[in-house]
Amino acid sequence: MRCRRCGDKAEIYLKRHNAAFCNDCFQVYYSEQVRKNIRREKMFGSKDRVLVVVSGGKDSMALWHKLLKEGYDVTAMYINLGIGDYSDRSQEIVERFSEEYEAPLIVRNIEKDYGFNIPRLAREIRRSTCSLCGTIKRYLFNKVALDGGFDVVATGHNLDDEAATLFGNVLSWQEGYLARQSPVLPSTHPKLVKKVKPLFTLTERENLAYVLFNGISFIHEECPHALGASSILYKEVLNQLEEASPGTKQRFLTNFLKKGRKNFEACSETPDLRECSICGQVTTAEVCSFCRLRQMAEKKKMKADLWAQESENPEQ
Amino acid sequence: MRCRRCGDKAEIYLKRHNAAFCNDCFQVYYSEQVRKNIRREKMFGSKDRVLVVVSGGKDSMALWHKLLKEGYDVTAMYINLGIGDYSDRSQEIVERFSEEYEAPLIVRNIEKDYGFNIPRLAREIRRSTCSLCGTIKRYLFNKVALDGGFDVVATGHNLDDEAATLFGNVLSWQEGYLARQSPVLPSTHPKLVKKVKPLFTLTERENLAYVLFNGISFIHEECPHALGASSILYKEVLNQLEEASPGTKQRFLTNFLKKGRKNFEACSETPDLRECSICGQVTTAEVCSFCRLRQMAEKKKMKADLWAQESENPEQ
Numbered sequence: 001m002r003c004r005r006c007g008d009k010a011e012i013y014l015k016r017h018n019a020a021f022c023n024d025c026f027q028v029y030y031s032e033q034v035r036k037n038i039r040r041e042k043m044f045g046s047k048d049r050v051l052v053v054v055s056g057g058k059d060s061m062a063l064w065h066k067l068l069k070e071g072y073d074v075t076a077m078y079i080n081l082g083i084g085d086y087s088d089r090s091q092e093i094v095e096r097f098s099e100e101y102e103a104p105l106i107v108r109n110i111e112k113d114y115g116f117n118i119p120r121l122a123r124e125i126r127r128s129t130c131s132l133c134g135t136i137k138r139y140l141f142n143k144v145a146l147d148g149g150f151d152v153v154a155t156g157h158n159l160d161d162e163a164a165t166l167f168g169n170v171l172s173w174q175e176g177y178l179a180r181q182s183p184v185l186p187s188t189h190p191k192l193v194k195k196v197k198p199l200f201t202l203t204e205r206e207n208l209a210y211v212l213f214n215g216i217s218f219i220h221e222e223c224p225h226a227l228g229a230s231s232i233l234y235k236e237v238l239n240q241l242e243e244a245s246p247g248t249k250q251r252f253l254t255n256f257l258k259k260g261r262k263n264f265e266a267c268s269e270t271p272d273l274r275e276c277s278i279c280g281q282v283t284t285a286e287v288c289s290f291c292r293l294r295q296m297a298e299k300k301k302m303k304a305d306l307w308a309q310e311s312e313n314p315e316q
Numbered sequence: 317m318r319c320r321r322c323g324d325k326a327e328i329y330l331k332r333h334n335a336a337f338c339n340d341c342f343q344v345y346y347s348e349q350v351r352k353n354i355r356r357e358k359m360f361g362s363k364d365r366v367l368v369v370v371s372g373g374k375d376s377m378a379l380w381h382k383l384l385k386e387g388y389d390v391t392a393m394y395i396n397l398g399i400g401d402y403s404d405r406s407q408e409i410v411e412r413f414s415e416e417y418e419a420p421l422i423v424r425n426i427e428k429d430y431g432f433n434i435p436r437l438a439r440e441i442r443r444s445t446c447s448l449c450g451t452i453k454r455y456l457f458n459k460v461a462l463d464g465g466f467d468v469v470a471t472g473h474n475l476d477d478e479a480a481t482l483f484g485n486v487l488s489w490q491e492g493y494l495a496r497q498s499p500v501l502p503s504t505h506p507k508l509v510k511k512v513k514p515l516f517t518l519t520e521r522e523n524l525a526y527v528l529f530n531g532i533s534f535i536h537e538e539c540p541h542a543l544g545a546s547s548i549l550y551k552e553v554l555n556q557l558e559e560a561s562p563g564t565k566q567r568f569l570t571n572f573l574k575k576g577r578k579n580f581e582a583c584s585e586t587p588d589l590r591e592c593s594i595c596g597q598v599t600t601a602e603v604c605s606f607c608r609l610r611q612m613a614e615k616k617k618m619k620a621d622l623w624a625q626e627s628e629n630p631e632q
Contacts, residue, residue, distance in 0.1 A: 170486050170568075171557070171564060171567070171568050172567055172568070172571055173568075173571040173572055173574075173575045173576040175575055175576070175579065230560070230561070233556075233557065233560055236556075237553045237556060237557065240549070240552075240553060241487070241549065241553065244546070244549055245546070248487060251487070251488055252486075252487050252488070252489075255488055255489035256489055258489075259489045259491055260486075260489040260491070263491065263579040263580055263582070263583070264579050266579075267579070
């Protein structure tokens with residue numbers, strides 16, 4: 001098969017576009033997609049300070065690399081979530097990339113900085129690891145961006161992620177979520193930083209090709225807690241539909257953004273935002289959900305310490 | 317496993333309801349569903365004359381049987397679509413049921429009455445057999461109901477059908493179709509008969525159990541032209557989601573009807589309905605799509621006859 005642009009030997013075939021590319025021309029295609037997304041959706045400009053959230057996976061590593069190459073003012077943030085060996089190996093990958101490309105990187109460690117052990121806390125308070133993780137990450141993305149004076153937070157969400165999320169919201173007709181799903185979440189409060197997804201039209205496979213073609217290291221496995229998550233089933237199902245009719249995923253998402261979403265706009269309530277009485281971050285309650293988690297974690301820890309003391313001094 | 321209602325040995329387990337039933341109690345469950353649907357959605361009353369459209373398949377045979385047992389004023393209509401052996405065998409099944417239950421039946425034969433050979437015409441005018449078939453059936457449902465003075469047309473569409481249709485419409489965000497999808501299509505013109513789907517909350521499997529438990533004959537195979545249709549893929553995909561999370565299909569459809577659909581109501585344009593200048597049936601154009609198909613079929617036939625004549629008398 002020949003490259004659509006230059007006629008050389010092709011190295012990747014994109015069925016949904018019915019186009020094959022060589023390595024170099026694939027990079028041109030990839031750059032054009034990212035540039036178009038940033039420009040059309042007014043994500044950020046060349047003077048904006050961008051905080052790109054990286055996990056060590058192919059998508060966020062591709063985004064970090066691409067934004068650096070495009071000359072944006074980019075700083076990466078890695079959050080070590082304390083998920084054993086998985087978190088440590090991904091931190092290593094991110095740190096090595098930062099050194100190699102002399103790219104600024106902020107590292108946060110949930111257990112060291114805040115005392116959360118996510119898997120343990122999830123068991124103790126009977127919440128899913130993924131929902132806990134989501135709460136903590138959303139809090140930190142915003143806090144680090146705000147404290148560091150960043151204009152925008154960029155994440156590596158790809159077309160497969162966005163289509164799977166949309167699919168889940170449609171299956172249960174979550175009107176509020178449908179109203180808000182977008183590649184750009186604008187700032188609706190002075191203490192809430194804008195969030196963008198520059199890779200929302202690129203598939204997992206295309207991001208994988210990008211990192212492989214550019215020799216970028218990344219962590220291959222999924223987070224061990226994500227196994228069995230419904231989002232993985234939704235991705236599988238969408239892949240079957242894509243196989244039968246290439247372009248289904250993209251049509252599903254882009255038609256939603258163009259035609260579907262506007263029908264749910266009336267369902268989007270503007271929440272009454274205020275500042276958390278403990279940390280000052282934006283919340284809809286008196287105390288934000290991050291600070292509530294911290295309080296719960298401390299209580300559990302105090303109980304455990306007390307129990308340990310009693311075991312050591314059983315006579316008292 | 318024991319029957320939820322009477323404690324006897326269960327013969328069917330309905331995972332989405334986490335309930336098992338014996339034969340008799342399943343019939344009670346089934347009747348309650350049909351009655352609730354007819355009453356809640358205001359489909360028809362005991363004095364209404366109902367035209368039930370039957371194909372010989374499990375769903376429409378179950379509907380026909382159930383409505384007769386419930387004492388409604390029911391007449392069935394069977395349309396022989398000229399799809400070879402498949403059509404003839406299903407006609408036999410329907411006629412045998414009509415005799416056995418002394419149930420009134422109207423039979424139409426597309427090829428004999430109108431000269432359409434659906435598979436051949438589809439090839440000649442390059443339209444899919446299924447879309448042609450749909451146009452012809454929709455026309456005849458309404459014409460027969462109108463000519464016979466029926467108040468309502470009932471079809472055997474089940475939960476799997478409705479969920480698959482909804483799924484297809486959502487995948488491409490067909491706003492107009494989403495606005496109109498409903499178990500009840502009211503009459504919006506004096507010459508347009510109301511249409512209802514009393515089995516829209518019952519699954520294929522439940523309709524199958526109903527006909528088996530009641531010893532009702534039915535044609536087991538799908539229409540040969542439906543193989544490979546996207547609706548079959550959508551049903552497979554929904555079955556996978558149902559397997560992983562029982563009740564998904566029902567939640568998807570009922571949440572749409574309760575919460576989702578209202579968001580698309582503004583997208584439903586009231587079409588400018590008038591009467592076809594040839595047959596007088598309701599249409600949005602000068603000539604209705606059925607009469608246009610007839611004209612095309614006649615033209616193709618005239619050409620073929622002319623060609624046959626020329627072959628017989630090559631000297632002229």
